[in-house]
Every structure is written in structure tokens, then in C-alpha cells.
Amino acid sequence: MARVLYDEATRVYPGSTQPAVDALDLDIADGEFLVLVGPSGCGKSTSLRMLAGLERVDGGRIAIGERDVTHLPPRDRDIAMVFQNYALYPHMSVADNMGFALRVIKVPKDERNRRVLEAARLLDLEEFLDRKPKALSGGQRQRVAMGRAIVREPKVFLMDEPLSNLDAKLRVQTRTQVAALQRRLGTTTVYVTHDQVEAMTMGDRVAVLKDGLLQQVDTPLRLYQQPANVFVAGFIGSPSMNLAEYRVEGEEAVLSGGTRTRLTRETLKALRDEGTDRVILGFRPEAVEVVGDADKDHTTFPVTVTVVEELGSDAFLYGQYADATDPALREETVIARVDPTAPPSKGARVFLRIVPGKEQLFSAGTGLRLPT
Amino acid sequence: MSTSMTPRSSVPRQAGPDQAVRGNGHGILAAPPGMPQSPLEESSRRSRWVVGILLAVALLWTLVPLLWMLLSSFKNRTDVTSATPQVLFAPTLDNYRNLFTGSNNLGPYIWHSVLAAGISALLAVCLGALAGYGLARTQMRGKKHLAFWIISTRMAPIAAVVVPLFLIFRGLGLIDSIPGLVLAYLTFNLPFAIWLMSAFFAEVPASLEESALVAGCTRWQAFRTVILPLTKSGLVTTFVLCLVFAWNDYAFAVVFSGPNSQTLPIAASQLVTQTGIDWGQLTAIGTIVVVPMMLAGLAVRRWLVTGLTLGAVTGE
Structure with a gap:
């Protein structure tokens, strides 16, 4: 068990000027479950492989515990990695696969068998120990890959999209199992995924990456409630946050037609400092309420419903601003959570109001969160 | 990898509809019974x-x-040269007996062939595996061109290299020696082995050796314990093909070998003399040349088939 530290770690692939991972700073506490998440090509896998020693570190340093591992080969890092395709050795039985790392470091056979059996019991793999990987189902193979990591009793677990080859239902089950297992073992874990739901449900903290740059690292809840910039705001949450650029008039942002939202003094000051009259305003689908015709006022805006998604526990309406004067705004889709027992019908015109205090404001120039 | 292994998935495999159709012996395009044929x-x-x-x-x-x-090869002199082909005849081992008795015993020729072909094939596989692995795993510019250049050296006709090689070998004192023949055979076997082995290694997912590296292996350990066992069919295929190429060589042997290193094909050619051709003995030598290679092919048929079709190592 150990703390993991990325200190301005940088990786530039040969023949490329743009770093794949650009001065990454991450301080992962002992026993923490940290998830690296981002769209494909954001550098999350590269970051993990740098920690594994499978990718060179071109700048900065990486430490595991007190030890600087920046230039150590993978075998000297005391880590275990679970690969996306599991990377099970096809010519070895499940037991040999799980005990492989112990055999390499010459752990006595008795001790090795004991640890393999223990892990197999933990993962419900006892009856498969003599089988070859190809005689296992996808879920079993995934567990063998986990078992191989556990048997090693490493300082850090590295997991590179370990669930992405499972079908949707099994993935959800395994998600909780992996998270529970990690809590139980208490081993520091760095987990890579492109699935933000996986990131939110599994991580103690989540680091969001884009284009090799760390956008924000925080607890899932804070990422959701206080995204540091427009990218994080749009990436975290499903359905995603409504984000659009609006004009500022006086002390208010003009939403559409006659709808206005009052901005705080701090926000206005920040906008003044930036010298702009544009602001990006975001609101989560659950941060709006549907209001009746009678209650409409200058804070409500009409939306034409194009699609209604009914999920049973929830319902989401997808619609268009009905009276937007700004042509760009007319293209925007508004998503709102509505009462699942009485969802509006397709084509209907409803009035929405952003729940006061639930709007999120970002600079139109830099995309950074504005003070409210 | 083994074809004899039956997958024992815990999920029982059901006979799908496609299997049921395939079962009627008419292929998947078969029309149901009673329907007019399309x-x-x-x-x-x-x-x-x-x-x-x-x-x-x-x-x-x-x-x-x-x-x-x-x-x-089992016919006597009259049967073998008879104007009407003889299918039924009294078999005799005379031809074989004659080959191994007398002044020009075939024994040394066989030994030379075994040594030259065997050692050169073994070396080609060992060096080819190392170079092929490097080639498969290196990320560099112009890798494709390098690979093509290597295999293109195999395409040059032997006649083109015989004379320069002869001069080099004479300078090095390699004429009429087994090491000379081994080296000569490597000139065509090594490029082939590198090229073939690199194709096999490219089929092995890189994550397998990365996993081994993380588990505590050195590169060499990962290569030996994980990658090599997975390319067994490739190694066998490459060895057998190299063996056959070297075993069948005549052009190099006729130029570079002498009394101490002459191989079976040379022995065969010596039976074609100005006074006549001993067809009986010639076919006997032919049989001796061909049979071991056929047996070798049969023995490793399982790996040859998977090897020649590649794709046998993904673990699925």
C-alpha cells in the first residue's frame, strides 16, 4: 500500500509536438480509489501506463510511496495491472495465470498455492483453477484478471478499462464488486475508464482529463455540483448539463425572448474584469421545474418538446427553445427531468424555470467557472 | 492452441439454428426439405x-x-527400364542395398544432409525468432520497408549469389565444410524465418508481454515464458519449412561441397553418369530424400496447419 504521486509528469509521443499527457499533477492517497476519466485520446491510459512503467516519462516524475519510480522498469515498481483485454496467458491454467507473478519472484510453491487459492475463494473461481482461459466466460476471465492482481499483493492496482469487455448488465454488477473488493483490500487503485457513470460510482475521487490536460480532480459529488469548467460540466452527468452561451444585459443574462436570469454581483464583476457581455450558463436537467401557464413570468421560458424519454423512475424531456431570438440558441437542445407519472407529450409547449441558485456560470472566453 | 481441447464453458452451448442447418450436409445455403432448390x-x-x-x-x-x-525403387533393373510400365512385380531391396555398399556408400551423404539442413534450420529458427520478435515489436519509421528488404533478399536467385559467396567462402576456408553449407543455407532461410516469425509475433497481443513485465519479468523472461510458448506453431512451421528448403538444396551444395560435405541431392546427381542412369538407385535415393520430409510434415501437421493460417494464438 502506498501513496502515488504524479509530479508534472509529461509524455510526448515521438513524432508529435502535442504532449499526450501534459504536466500531470496528481496526489493519490494511500488506499484511495482514483478514477481517471475522459474521452478517448485524452491521455488517461497513457497516464496509467506511465505509472506502470510501460510508457516513458519525458518530463516530471512519478513516485510510489517514498520511491521515485520515474525511470524504473515495470517489474521493480511492485504494482499489478488489469488490462482491458485481460491479457491472460492462453497456455496456462487459471491457477498458473494467477500464480505467475509469484512464480517469477520465486515465492515457494506452498505459499504460492495458498495465496492463489485464497484469491480464488474471494472471487468465486475455485472450480475453474485447472481450466485454460479460453474455457471461461467473459465474466470469469475478468475475475481471473482481478485475481492475478490480488494474488500479487502489490502496492498499487492499475486497472485499464477492465469492465469494458463485459455486457452491460454484468458490467454494472462487476462495478460494485470491484469497488467493494478494493475497499476490503484497502490497496491504492488507479482506474481508467471512459464511462463517466463508472467513474462516478467507483471512485473516491475522479480525475477528468482532456487533451492530455488534467481538468479537475475531486470527489464525484463535487465534480457534479461544482465543475471547474465547461468541459467537466458537460462531461459529468447523464443526461448531460444544459449549456449555452447567452448575452448579458445590465445585471441579467437574457435566456430567450423575454426570459432573464439575475446574475450575482461576483459574477458581474468577473465578467466586467474579463470585459465581455457573454456568459455560458448551465443547468442540470433536474435543476428545472415545469410551471403551469398561470405561473409563467420573466424567469420562465417556453420549450417545444421533441422527445420524451421515459425510464420508469425518471422521465426526461428533450426540447427546443420556442421563442429564441438568437439563431444559435434555436439549435440548442434543452433537457429537463420531468414528473415520470405525468410526462408532457411530444410536440407540446411547456414552460420551464431554472430552480433559483441551481444555475452554473462559466466564462464564455476561458470556459472556467465564474464565482456566484 | 491445442485443437484437441474442447472448450468447457460453464454456459452450456446450445445448438444454434445455424448449426442445425449445417448438420444436413448441404451447407448453410440448403433449402428446407420439400422446397424447390434455389x-x-x-x-x-x-x-x-x-x-x-x-x-x-x-x-x-x-x-x-x-x-x-x-x-x-523396389524394382530390379529389367522391371524399372521395361518399356511397358510394370505395376505388379517382384519387389527387391537390391537398389537400397547397393546404395549402402560398395565404394560410394550413401551413409556419409545422409549424415551431411542431416547436419547441414538440421543445423541451418535450427539456427534460422533461433535467430529468426529473435529478429522477428524485435521487428514485430519495434515502433519505428520505415519498419515496413525494413521487413520487405529482409524478405526481398530471399527473392534473389541463388545463381546470383553463388559466385560471390564462393569467393568469400574460399577466403574463409569454408569450402567443402558443413559450417559452410549451414551458412549458405542461412542466406535463404534466415530472411524467411525472420519474416515468418515476425508475422507470428505480431499476432500475439502486446498486452500479454506487458502483463508479464508488470508481473516482474525481464524482457527476456517475458519472451521466453509467455511469448515463445504462444508461438510454438510458428516455431515448428518455420523450422520444418527451413529444413525442407535446406534439405532439398542442390545449387549451393554442388558448388560449395566436396567429399567431406556432399549431401543427398549431390549423391543423386552422381548417379546420372555419362555411361547411363541407374534408375533403380536413383529412385531409391529419391525416396530416401523425400520420405523423411514427408514424415516430418505429417508429424507436425497440426502446427503446420494452424501455423500457415496464422491467427492461432489470440487465446480466444
Whole structure:
């Protein structure tokens, strides 16, 4: 068990000027479950492989515990990695696969068998120990890959999209199992995924990456409630946050037609400092309420419903601003959570109001969160 | 990898509808019984006939000369040269006996062939595996060109290199020696082995060796314990093909070998003399040359088939 530290770690692939991972700073506490998440090509896998020693570190340093591992080969890092395709050795039985790392470091056979059996019991793999990987189902193979990591009793677990080859239902089950297992073992874990739901449900903290740059690292809840910039705001949450650029008039942002939202003094000051009259305003689908015709006022805006998604526990309406004067705004889709027992019908015109205090404001120039 | 292994998935495999259809022996295009045959079915049946006939012709083309050689090697002098082909005759081992007695015993030739072909094939596989692995895993510019250049050296006709090689070998004192022949055979076997092995290594997912590296292996350990066992069929295929190429060589042997290193094909050619051809002994040598390679091919058939079709190592 150990703390993991990325200190301005940088990786530039040969023949490329743009770093794949650009001065990454991450301080992962002992026993923490940290998830690296981002769209494909954001550098999350590269970051993990740098920690594994499978990718060179071109700048900065990486430490595991007190030890600087920046230039150590993978075998000297005391880590275990679970690969996306599991990377099970096809010519070895499940037991040999799980005990492989112990055999390499010459752990006595008795001790090795004991640890393999223990892990197999933990993962419900006892009856498969003599089988070859190809005689296992996808879920079993995934567990063998986990078992191989556990048997090693490493300082850090590295997991590179370990669930992405499972079908949707099994993935959800395994998600909780992996998270529970990690809590139980208490081993520091760095987990890579492109699935933000996986990131939110599994991580103690989540680091969001884009284009090799760390956008924000925080607890899932804070990422959701206080995204540091427009990218994080749009990436975290499903359905995603409504984000659009609006004009500022006086002390208010003009939403559409006659709808206005009052901005705080701090926000206005920040906008003044930036010298702009544009602001990006975001609101989560659950941060709006549907209001009746009678209650409409200058804070409500009409939306034409194009699609209604009914999920049973929830319902989401997808619609268009009905009276937007700004042509760009007319293209925007508004998503709102509505009462699942009485969802509006397709084509209907409803009035929405952003729940006061639930709007999120970002600079139109830099995309950074504005003070409210 | 083993084809004899049956997957024992915990999820019972059901006989899917496609398997049921395939089971009736008419292929998946078969119409259900009682239905009129579709034009598609008709044409597929015809193409099967055509393929069958072509295969039969190819098989005869290949086997008849070999069979005739085998038969002739057991015939006496009159039978083998008889104007009407003799299929039924009194078999004799005289031809073989004559080969191993007398002044020009065949024994040393066999030994030379075994040594030269065996060592050169073994070296080609060992060096080819190392170089092929490097080639498969290196990320560099112009890798494709390098790979093509390596295999292109195999394409040069032997006649083009015989003279320069002869001069080099003479300078190094390698004429009429087994090491000389081994080296000569490596000139065509090594490029082939590198090229073939690199294709096999490229099939092994890189994550397998990365996993081994993380588990505590050095590169060499990962190569030996994980990658090599997975490319067994490749190693066997490469070895057998290199062995056959070297075993069958005549052009190099006729130039570079002497009394201390002459191989079987040379012995065969020595039976073609100005005073006549001893067909009996010639077919006996032919048999001795061909049979071991056929047996080797049969022995490793399982790996050869998977090896020549590649794709046998993904662990799925």
C-alpha cells in the first residue's frame, strides 16, 4: 500500500509536438480509489501506463510511496495491472495465470498455492483453477484478471478499462464488486475508464482529463455540483448539463425572448474584469421545474418538446427553445427531468424555470467557472 | 492452441439454428426439405463438383510421380527400364542395398544432409525468432520497408549469389565444410524465418508481454515464458519449412561441397553418369530424400496447419 504521486509528469509521443499527457499533477492517497476519466485520446491510459512503467516519462516524475519510480522498469515498481483485454496467458491454467507473478519472484510453491487459492475463494473461481482461459466466460476471465492482481499483493492496482469487455448488465454488477473488493483490500487503485457513470460510482475521487490536460480532480459529488469548467460540466452527468452561451444585459443574462436570469454581483464583476457581455450558463436537467401557464413570468421560458424519454423512475424531456431570438440558441437542445407519472407529450409547449441558485456560470472566453 | 481441447464453458452451448442447418450436409445455403432448390443452391452444388475435380487432379499430379518413384525403387533393373510400365512385380531391396555398399556408400551423404539442413534450420529458427520478435515489436519509421528488404533478399536467385559467396567462402576456408553449407543455407532461410516469425509475433497481443513485465519479468523472461510458448506453431512451421528448403538444396551444395560435405541431392546427381542412369538407385535415393520430409510434415501437421493460417494464438 502506498501513496502515488504524479509530479508534472509529461509524455510526448515521438513524432508529435502535442504532449499526450501534459504536466500531470496528481496526489493519490494511500488506499484511495482514483478514477481517471475522459474521452478517448485524452491521455488517461497513457497516464496509467506511465505509472506502470510501460510508457516513458519525458518530463516530471512519478513516485510510489517514498520511491521515485520515474525511470524504473515495470517489474521493480511492485504494482499489478488489469488490462482491458485481460491479457491472460492462453497456455496456462487459471491457477498458473494467477500464480505467475509469484512464480517469477520465486515465492515457494506452498505459499504460492495458498495465496492463489485464497484469491480464488474471494472471487468465486475455485472450480475453474485447472481450466485454460479460453474455457471461461467473459465474466470469469475478468475475475481471473482481478485475481492475478490480488494474488500479487502489490502496492498499487492499475486497472485499464477492465469492465469494458463485459455486457452491460454484468458490467454494472462487476462495478460494485470491484469497488467493494478494493475497499476490503484497502490497496491504492488507479482506474481508467471512459464511462463517466463508472467513474462516478467507483471512485473516491475522479480525475477528468482532456487533451492530455488534467481538468479537475475531486470527489464525484463535487465534480457534479461544482465543475471547474465547461468541459467537466458537460462531461459529468447523464443526461448531460444544459449549456449555452447567452448575452448579458445590465445585471441579467437574457435566456430567450423575454426570459432573464439575475446574475450575482461576483459574477458581474468577473465578467466586467474579463470585459465581455457573454456568459455560458448551465443547468442540470433536474435543476428545472415545469410551471403551469398561470405561473409563467420573466424567469420562465417556453420549450417545444421533441422527445420524451421515459425510464420508469425518471422521465426526461428533450426540447427546443420556442421563442429564441438568437439563431444559435434555436439549435440548442434543452433537457429537463420531468414528473415520470405525468410526462408532457411530444410536440407540446411547456414552460420551464431554472430552480433559483441551481444555475452554473462559466466564462464564455476561458470556459472556467465564474464565482456566484 | 491445442485443437484437441474442447472448450468447457460453464454456459452450456446450445445448438444454434445455424448449426442445425449445417448438420444436413448441404451447407448453410440448403433449402428446407420439400422446397424447390434455389438457383443459388444449384450453383453452389456445381461449384463444389468443380472444386472436387480440380482437387483430384492436383492430388494425382502430386502423388503419382512420388508413388511411381517409390514403386520403382523396389524394382530390379529389367522391371524399372521395361518399356511397358510394370505395376505388379517382384519387389527387391537390391537398389537400397547397393546404395549402402560398395565404394560410394550413401551413409556419409545422409549424415551431411542431416547436419547441414538440421543445423541451418535450427539456427534460422533461433535467430529468426529473435529478429522477428524485435521487428514485430519495434515502433519505428520505415519498419515496413525494413521487413520487405529482409524478405526481398530471399527473392534473389541463388545463381546470383553463388559466385560471390564462393569467393568469400574460399577466403574463409569454408569450402567443402558443413559450417559452410549451414551458412549458405542461412542466406535463404534466415530472411524467411525472420519474416515468418515476425508475422507470428505480431499476432500475439502486446498486452500479454506487458502483463508479464508488470508481473516482474525481464524482457527476456517475458519472451521466453509467455511469448515463445504462444508461438510454438510458428516455431515448428518455420523450422520444418527451413529444413525442407535446406534439405532439398542442390545449387549451393554442388558448388560449395566436396567429399567431406556432399549431401543427398549431390549423391543423386552422381548417379546420372555419362555411361547411363541407374534408375533403380536413383529412385531409391529419391525416396530416401523425400520420405523423411514427408514424415516430418505429417508429424507436425497440426502446427503446420494452424501455423500457415496464422491467427492461432489470440487465446480466444
